[in-house]
Amino acid sequence: MSHSSPASSEISFVQHHDDGTFKKTVRKVTIILSVVTIIELLCGLAIFKLGHGSHMAVLMIKGLVTILSLAKAFYITSYFMHLGDEIRNFIMTIIVPLLLFVWFIAAFLIDGSSWRELKNTAAGSKPATEQVEKAVAPGDKK
Amino acid sequence: MSSAAIPAGTKWWSGGKSPFNLSYGKMMMWYFLMSDAFTFGAFLIAYGTTRFSANYWPDPNHVFDSAPFIHGGAPLVFVSIMTFILIVSSVTMVLAVHEGHNMNRKGVEKYMLWTILGGLAFLGCQAWEWTHLLTGDNPVLVNGEIVEMATTVKVNPWGEVVPGMMHNGHQVTTPGPVAFGGFFFGITGFHGFHVLSGVVINIIMYIKTRLGHFDQRGHYEMIEKAGLYWHFVDLVWVFVFLCFYLI
Amino acid sequence: MSELVLNPTVAHGAHETAHHDHHEQGFVSKYIFSMDHKTISKQFLITGIVWAIIGGLFSVFFRLQLGYPESTFPWLEDILGRWAEGGRIKQEFYYALVTMHGTVLVFFVLTAGLSGTFSNLLIPLQIGARDMASPMLNMLSYWFFFGASIVMISSLFIQTGPFSGGWTAYPPLSAVGDMSPGSKLGVDLWITAMALFVVSSLLGSLNYIATILNMRTKGMSMTRLPLTIWAFFFTAVLGVLSFPVLFSGFILLLFDRNLGTSFYLSEIYVQSTQTALPNEGGSAILYQHLFWFLGHPEVYIILLPAMGMASEIMSTNARKPIFGYMAMVGSMFAIAILAFLVWAHHMFVTGLNPFLGAFFVLLTLLIAVPSAIKVFNWLTTIWRGNIRFTPAMLFALGFVSLFISGGLTGIFLGNSALDIHLHDTYFVIAHFHIVMGVASFFGMFAGVYHWFPKMFGRFMNNTLGYIHFWGTLICAYVIFWPMHYEGLAGMPRRYYDYSQWQSFKQFGELNELITIAAIISFLLQLVFVFNFFYSIFKGRKMLVQNPWESNTLEWTTPINAGHGNWPGEIPEVHRWAYDYGKDGVDFIPQTEPVGKDESTHH
Numbered sequence: 001m002s003h004s005s006p007a008s009s010e011i012s013f014v015q016h017h018d019d020g021t022f023k024k025t026v027r028k029v030t031i032i033l034s035v036v037t038i039i040e041l042l043c044g045l046a047i048f049k050l051g052h053g054s055h056m057a058v059l060m061i062k063g064l065v066t067i068l069s070l071a072k073a074f075y076i077t078s079y080f081m082h083l084g085d086e087i088r089n090f091i092m093t094i095i096v097p098l099l100l101f102v103w104f105i106a107a108f109l110i111d112g113s114s115w116r117e118l119k120n121t122a123a124g125s126k127p128a129t130e131q132v133e134k135a136v137a138p139g140d141k142k
Numbered sequence: 143m144s145s146a147a148i149p150a151g152t153k154w155w156s157g158g159k160s161p162f163n164l165s166y167g168k169m170m171m172w173y174f175l176m177s178d179a180f181t182f183g184a185f186l187i188a189y190g191t192t193r194f195s196a197n198y199w200p201d202p203n204h205v206f207d208s209a210p211f212i213h214g215g216a217p218l219v220f221v222s223i224m225t226f227i228l229i230v231s232s233v234t235m236v237l238a239v240h241e242g243h244n245m246n247r248k249g250v251e252k253y254m255l256w257t258i259l260g261g262l263a264f265l266g267c268q269a270w271e272w273t274h275l276l277t278g279d280n281p282v283l284v285n286g287e288i289v290e291m292a293t294t295v296k297v298n299p300w301g302e303v304v305p306g307m308m309h310n311g312h313q314v315t316t317p318g319p320v321a322f323g324g325f326f327f328g329i330t331g332f333h334g335f336h337v338l339s340g341v342v343i344n345i346i347m348y349i350k351t352r353l354g355h356f357d358q359r360g361h362y363e364m365i366e367k368a369g370l371y372w373h374f375v376d377l378v379w380v381f382v383f384l385c386f387y388l389i
Numbered sequence: 390m391s392e393l394v395l396n397p398t399v400a401h402g403a404h405e406t407a408h409h410d411h412h413e414q415g416f417v418s419k420y421i422f423s424m425d426h427k428t429i430s431k432q433f434l435i436t437g438i439v440w441a442i443i444g445g446l447f448s449v450f451f452r453l454q455l456g457y458p459e460s461t462f463p464w465l466e467d468i469l470g471r472w473a474e475g476g477r478i479k480q481e482f483y484y485a486l487v488t489m490h491g492t493v494l495v496f497f498v499l500t501a502g503l504s505g506t507f508s509n510l511l512i513p514l515q516i517g518a519r520d521m522a523s524p525m526l527n528m529l530s531y532w533f534f535f536g537a538s539i540v541m542i543s544s545l546f547i548q549t550g551p552f553s554g555g556w557t558a559y560p561p562l563s564a565v566g567d568m569s570p571g572s573k574l575g576v577d578l579w580i581t582a583m584a585l586f587v588v589s590s591l592l593g594s595l596n597y598i599a600t601i602l603n604m605r606t607k608g609m610s611m612t613r614l615p616l617t618i619w620a621f622f623f624t625a626v627l628g629v630l631s632f633p634v635l636f637s638g639f640i641l642l643l644f645d646r647n648l649g650t651s652f653y654l655s656e657i658y659v660q661s662t663q664t665a666l667p668n669e670g671g672s673a674i675l676y677q678h679l680f681w682f683l684g685h686p687e688v689y690i691i692l693l694p695a696m697g698m699a700s701e702i703m704s705t706n707a708r709k710p711i712f713g714y715m716a717m718v719g720s721m722f723a724i725a726i727l728a729f730l731v732w733a734h735h736m737f738v739t740g741l742n743p744f745l746g747a748f749f750v751l752l753t754l755l756i757a758v759p760s761a762i763k764v765f766n767w768l769t770t771i772w773r774g775n776i777r778f779t780p781a782m783l784f785a786l787g788f789v790s791l792f793i794s795g796g797l798t799g800i801f802l803g804n805s806a807l808d809i810h811l812h813d814t815y816f817v818i819a820h821f822h823i824v825m826g827v828a829s830f831f832g833m834f835a836g837v838y839h840w841f842p843k844m845f846g847r848f849m850n851n852t853l854g855y856i857h858f859w860g861t862l863i864c865a866y867v868i869f870w871p872m873h874y875e876g877l878a879g880m881p882r883r884y885y886d887y888s889q890w891q892s893f894k895q896f897g898e899l900n901e902l903i904t905i906a907a908i909i910s911f912l913l914q915l916v917f918v919f920n921f922f923y924s925i926f927k928g929r930k931m932l933v934q935n936p937w938e939s940n941t942l943e944w945t946t947p948i949n950a951g952h953g954n955w956p957g958e959i960p961e962v963h964r965w966a967y968d969y970g971k972d973g974v975d976f977i978p979q980t981e982p983v984g985k986d987e988s989t990h991h
Contacts, residue, residue, distance in 0.1 A: 006165075007167070007168075007363035008165040008166065008167070010159055010164075010165060010603045010604070011159075011163055011165055012152060012159050012160070012163050017243050017244075019244075026233060026237065026240075030229070033229050037222065037225055037226070037229070040384075040388060041218050041222050043388065044218050044388045045217065045218065047203070047388075047389075048217050062388075062389040066389065069381060069383075069384040069388075072380045073380055076232065076373055076377050076380070077373075080233075080235070080236050081369075081370055081373045086162065086164070087154070087161075087162050089154070089162060090162035090172075094172065094176065097176060097626075098176075098179070100630065100729050100730075101183055103729075103730055104187060104682070104729075105190070107678075107733060107748075108190065108191045108678055109187075109190055109191060110742060110745050111733075111741060111742055111745055112190065112191035112193070112194030112675075113194040113195065114741075114742035114745065115194075115195040115672060115674065116194060116195045116196065118740065119197075120197065156607070156609075156610050157516075157517075157610055157962065158607035159603075160602065160603040161602055161603075162602070164603075165603075166522035166599040166603045166604070167522075169598075169599045169602065169603065170522070170523065170595045170596070170598075170599045173598055174591070176629065176630070177591060177595075177629045177632070177633045180631075180633040180634055181633035181637050182637075184679055185641075188637065188638075188641065188679060191672075191675055191678070192652070192671065192672065192675065195672060196670060295644070295648050295649060295650045296648075296649045296650070296651075296667070320650075320651040320667075320668065320671075321651045321652060324644060324648075324650030324651060328640070328650070328652075332640070
């Protein structure tokens with residue numbers, strides 16, 4: 001079994017991949033991904049049974065599913081894409097920019113729910129007649 | 143997979159070599175995928191923002207509850223099949239890359255074929271699902287009349303349930319949020335386009351392997367780069383699956 | 390890049406390099422589909438210059454309307470046809486002109502023309518590489534840009550005219566074709582051109598990043614890089630992470646336009662066709678979020694290269710080491726991070742949640758810290774230097790001046806409470822034109838004057854350079870300084886004719902003054918363009934390799950270096966780029982080994 005040569009002159013050394021441990025890792029990761037997906041499906045069905053309301057249990061299951069998906073993403077990048085085998089500094093150049101997603105997601109979603117509140121409270125989506133009725137109603141009682 | 147192979151005391155940053163021990167091609171592929179992650183991220187975040195701004199959003203378990211030969215009542219079944227297909231094709235891709243490390247041309251060919259097959263199977267499933275949604279008729283109450291409606295980018299039958307009203311054995315609903323179909327077809331379509339281009343890349347790689355190009359070069363790095371792309375497609379699906387089908 | 394074999398036949402003089410030598414063998418591969426980073430940089434620069442003339446001319450057209458709203462200019466009809474019937478620019482075309490002016494200058498000139506030119510030219514030369522990591526993708530980067538240019542130009546000549554909804558392309562004007570003539574085919578072409586542009590930018594940026602990380606010559610550690618390279622590096626990172634978000638936004642916009650989706654549209658009634666659109670549930674603000682997630686980093690994509698080049702040029706021409714090298718790098722890093730966190734400060738008047746807005750205010754004001762660090766470092770760099778006032782140095786100094794005066798008004802606008810009052814006034818126009826437009830142009834001019842000898846083997850004319858500098862600096866302030874006043878006095882932006890308004894009539898003469906200055910300024914740029922093209926063929930020849938007595942590696946290459954840059958081995962680097970006036974020696978190039986009794990490094 002011959003090993004490949006470096007793809008270009010910038011590479012200092014070629015990583016050696018041991019056949020035995022490699023096969024074991026692939027098998028392990030495949031099983032983990034499958035099991036996690038099955039758990040996710042069970043969570044999805046649990047949400048189905050509980051109904052899609054926003055009560056605590058459903059929200060918690062949704063949070064759990066999100067965490068499980070992040071775990072899957074970790075296994076895919078780290079083992080299938082071999083990011084885990086790269087030099088630490090390189091891993092950081094991938095992870096650190098992804099942190100931008102925290103503020104990206106937070107700000108967008110906060111503003112999104114703020115639109116909903118605006119729509120529901122202000123003159124936004126409610127028909128004008130309804131507001132008129134409300135405004136008139138107290139006067140009628142007098 | 144041993145980081146022990148790194149020579150001690152290597153001055154990674156002093157110039158004349160890659161500080162990450164990576165060829166520029168692989169590095170560019172990684173950073174391209176990073177960029178693409180922001181494309182998909184933006185789509186999914188836009189979807190989330192619109193969903194957060196709506197008072198009502200359809201339950202995916204009602205929308206995606208069919209599979210070939212199963213009409214309704216089977217939430218998540220078909221999409222789990224799709225997910226498994228993609229995971230398996232990712233595994234065969236890992237094996238192809240590994241065979242490339244070992245300079246085993248036959249092995250690369252075999253696993254590349256399996257990967258291509260997995261990609262095509264996934265695309266086939268997606269085609270079925272789209273057809274099912276675009277042609278399915280659902281009774282919707284519009285202006286006091288019942289209208290048969292499919293899920294398209296312009297209309298959405300998955301609104302709130304009208305209590306007690308049935309039509310031909312189906313629950314009647316109000317029209318759902320229009321943006322739902324746009325986001326679903328837009329994002330899964332964009333992902334499907336990535337799968338399609340991944341399949342095309344993989345086919346090219348398979349042909350190049352057959353022709354012995356990589357043996358002549360002395361390395362199978364192109365397979366690795368195609369592999370990175372393919373795994374990324376799988377990775378994106380994890381989040382599409384999460385955002386559209388699970389939560 | 391060991392596979393890159395030097396071809397002596399390529400290493401000809403740059404006096405032939407310019408173009409139009411049809412008898413040259415291999416003309417196509419040498420000048421058109423060239424993979425040499427130096428040629429590609431010239432392609433970017435010349436395309437950028439053409440675009441700058443077009444974009445600048447557009448501003449002259451609409452300034453004529455603003456300065457002389459009552460007058461007619463029959464010659465305008467000769468040029469623009471029915472868009473200026475009777476010698477007065479039509480309202481729809483006024484908005485098309487403003488839109489194209491913004492798009493062209495922000496993206497095609499100050500992004501592709503600036504970063505494309507100088508990243509391509511300087512990255513391989515200053516880090517000691519034979520070419521970019523992937524010359525092929527580099528070439529494609531230019532040709533995607535060229536394709537984008539063709540599509541954008543073609544939109545000027547269609548029946549319904551170019552897109553007219555503003556360079557930010559907010560829906561519904563950009564999403565609903567019936568809104569105005571400029572919302573029809575022009576938008577589709579605009580989006581297509583921009584999509585091609587994003588691809589070009591991505592290919593370029595990935596290449597810059599990979600080259601800077603992987604291709605540095607021996608001894609060129611990251612902390613020995615000239616600040617130009619750091620600036621291009623952060624610029625590329627910003628581009629790679631922010632342009633895709635814009636791309637997503639554009640795709641959704643295309644769907645809304647052509648497939649009837651409702652991403653950005655909700656409950657809209659179109660006056661011109663008297664119809665209510667069926668779209669429901671979307672939000673135009675969502676587009677604004679996506680747009681500004683790119684839009685704000687874009688400001689720094691434009692500004693950072695100018696900062697890097699100004700640093701390098703000021704250090705060289707002040708004959709002093711750059712003050713606070715690590716602080717400069719650190720502040721650029723801080724700017725790059727903050728650039729991603731502050732986008733919604735462009736959206737304070739959209740009804741943004743005030744609680745969320747407060748965080749954006751805080752993050753925005755934080756940018757003042759690294760910006761101030763940079764300004765003080767530039768000032769301390771020239772402090773007590775032996776300044777050589779070359780045109781390049783003057784433009785670098787002008788850059789700092791403009792960056793300060795434009796940056797200070799940014800502090801006003803970063804506060805949501807003030808911004809709500811100033812946002813739709815000329816104050817904003819003044820602010821961003823000075824800090825992002827003119828300042829970056831000054832950085833670009835500094836770069837062109839400074840590296841012109843490296844590009845073409847000849848010098849540009851100094852006298853014309855001085856006229857260009859002083860004229861442009863004065864005009865820039867005469868144009869934009871009064872706009873602050875107009876804005877504070879409440880004059881709104883985006884209006885076609887202020888003479889119709891009792892409240893704004895009083896600014897008529899001021900607007901006239903601004904228009905005159907704008908026209909003079911445009912003519913002065915033509916002086917530069919003449920100087921540029923004349924000097925390519927007839928400029929004073931460069932006789933020494935290192936005319937500015939600079940430390941960086943590009944000046945160790947032959948005067949007209951061929952593909953591969955160094956005829957022999959790539960030089961090794963032994964020190965940082967800023968050993969000026971060290972131990973009584975005027976300058977010590979980076980290739981010079983550290984002497985035995987040399988004082989220790991900065």
